[in-house]
Amino acid sequence: MSEKPMNPTRRQTLALALGGAALPVAARAASQPGEARPCSAPVPQWRTGIEGQRRADLGDGRYLNPVLGGDHPDPTVLKDGADYYAAFSSFLYYPGVPIWHSRDLVNWAPVTTALTTNIGTVWALDIAKHGGRYFIYIPVLSPDGDARPLRTYVIHAPSMRGPWSEPIDMHIDNLIDPGHAVGEDGKRYLFFNGGKRVRLRDDGLAADGPIEHVYNGWPIPDDWIIEGFAMEGPKILRKGGYFFQFVAQGGTAGPPTSHMVTVARSKSIDGPWENCPHNPIVRTADRDEPWWSRGHATAVEGPDGRWWLIYHGYENGFRTLGRQMLLEPIEWTADGWPKATGGDLSRAMAMPGRGGGQSGQALSGFGPEAIGNKLTFFSPIGDYRKRAQIEAGRLTLTGQGSGPADCSPLLFVAGDRSYEIRVEVELEGEAEAGLLLFYNEKLFCGLGLAKDRFQAYRIGQRERWPEGAPTSARRVHLRLVNDENVVTFYHSLNGVTWTKERSFEVAGYNHNVADGFLSLRPGLYAAGNGRAMFRALTYHA
The missing domain is CATH 2.60.120.200 (Jelly Rolls)
Incomplete structure (x- = not known):
């Protein structure tokens, strides 16, 4: 496997190296707001890995985003001892719900796909571990004409590697983006878009109460250029005597400055929820930045004890690649709020762990899996x-x-x-x-x-x-x-x-x-x- 610096702009030399004629250089100038424009920042230099694919781990104790290139939208991440597992929206691609594994949050390798039965369009989901068992909560857009167009399903397994159960209809309708939480009383909940919440049965397989409205979100300034309010993707973290909600707002795509990460906290799972004074903690502020529409974050403790945000974003000029998985360090302020420290993600940053190991997967050939x-x-x-x-x-x-x-x-x-x-x-x-x-x-x-x-x-x-x-x-x-x-x-x-x-x-x-x-x-x-x-x-x- 080649391990050397990669020049990501090999447009004319690429075809010559592969035995063809030199290709024309594609025009990159923007003509409309929100379209690609040449970045003023230096071009990042990734290392190459399997099949020449770009690799985030630079081999010198640093990494460069994306940590998982290509379409890996709405990442949800579970820390399970020394292991980290990530799952993603799989929409109409089946087998669905891909699961990837890492030991350092930078080098990731595929494990399995957890959903084989076609139940519709799979949107942003959530992984949870409770009582020694693993759960994935799955919002699904059912086919047109269905009397219940938005449903929530759950699958469960003894291991993240499976075998996973068949999907169970939880009869929680018209909500998306579940986020699992356990309250101070030990009761289980799912938080959803729009500040909604549902209490679960102790087995986590069905609702045990009505849909409640518990949070109004962070008020986005009227003059910000966004796709819409779109409060979604709540991920709940319990730390330092508080419950924290990491929430996506602003819209997933649209203008590059739409998506963002906001935070609220409460001393009780029942609220009231207090907004972070320096919201949003992550946002693309200008379309010249290398990563657009950054949001839908999970906060996780790294192997080195530092804390990190894992979220998705579009690469400037390459919306075709989909929403890619990004990693940004955070610090906790003296008054107990998270603060992102990665800037616009244009620079290489210190690894969360030692690095090495498998990164990505080979795309050539037809193996048994x-x-x-x-x-x-x-x-x-x-x-x-x-x-x-x-x-x-x-x-x-x-x-x-x-x-x-x-x-x-x-x-x-x-x-x-x-x-x-x-x-x-x-x-x-x-x-x-x-x-x-x-x-x-x-x-x-x-x-x-x-x-x-x-x-x-x-x-x-x-x-x-x-x-x-x-x-x-x-x-x-x-x-x-x-x-x-x-x-x-x-x-x-x-x-x-x-x-x-x-x-x-x-x-x-x-x-x-x-x-x-x-x-x-x-x-x-x-x-x-x-x-x-x-x-x-x-x-x-």
Whole structure:
């Protein structure tokens, strides 16, 4: 594994190093408020790890954000002895609820995906440990037309590694972003968006009381440029005789200055709640900062005894990567309030622990655990796991639907600004299959192989002017080069000599354009009446 400083702006040298022609430099100037503008701060220098992916641990006792690159939204973190576990919103990607593990809050590795049954769109959740058992509380947006569109489920397990139970409907409706807490009387509660709270049964599996309103939030100044008040994501910490609520406000996306972390405290779980005098403790103040819309924080004690905030944010100019996981140190003031000390996160900071160990995961190849830990289906139906078989390093995927939009493609999270992906595709029957960058069923681009031609897609539609190149091949190599949101697709009969099919600009393939809180993920698709065999998947940043 390469461990050397990474130049994150390798736009023209990237393609040459990978055997292609030099790519044009993508325009980065902003024309509208809230869009990407060149940062005035020096370009950060990450270390490279697996497959050239950028690595937060710099190897010299310092780290550089993000600690977990790519789409890891709404992180919730549990400290369990010397271990830390994080879980994230998984929306319509299944298997869902990915769980990652760390010993130092900087180097993270995947453990499992805890939810296999498709129960709807999974939003911001919460991990808890109580009585020696582990719980994950899951808010779900049910399909359109459901009489209970927002439901809260819970799953539980003897270990964070599972096995996890089937989801249990808690019959707590129309609330999101649960945060588990145990009061001074030992009773369990879930706090929710909008300052709401519900007492739980002692087993933590159902409500044991009505929905109560217990907190009004921090009043955001009227002249701040935000998406909306949007008080959500409460995480409860008990420390020093107080209960602290770490709350997200301002809106998850929208303008870069929207999202923020506010804090309130109380000596009782029942309140009253006092707002921190220096709220918000975290906020993007200017769109020139490297990280936008920072919020949805969990406070956790690090292995060195210092305290930290873990939250998400968009990278300036790279909303396509989704909300990435960030780590910021905090101090406790003399009067007992937390104070964030990381500034705009542009600089490297001292590690919470010794560092080292596995960081990230390999995205190349098809190992036996690839489905779930790496590859997830978008909006699958039925027993979706039967569609994919992995054997001897080959993925066989049964076709479904008429194209990428309705075939439930297999996708993975990429956390690099620029990368290349190659894969070999072979068709069987009347299938169409290929390589995608996929936001949702209406917004994607890609290149596939059909029975008599290559099929190109842009902005969720099949390209017809011109159509893809004709071919009689049933087995081809496909290649994708994403150069800072300018993507070029290639095809080859032998994997050596490549023909450029076409290029697209994809910076607009993000939540502020298409809604849904998702990210632009690379992946594979198989549609039609047949199957596709995928071999030799390679990823390199």
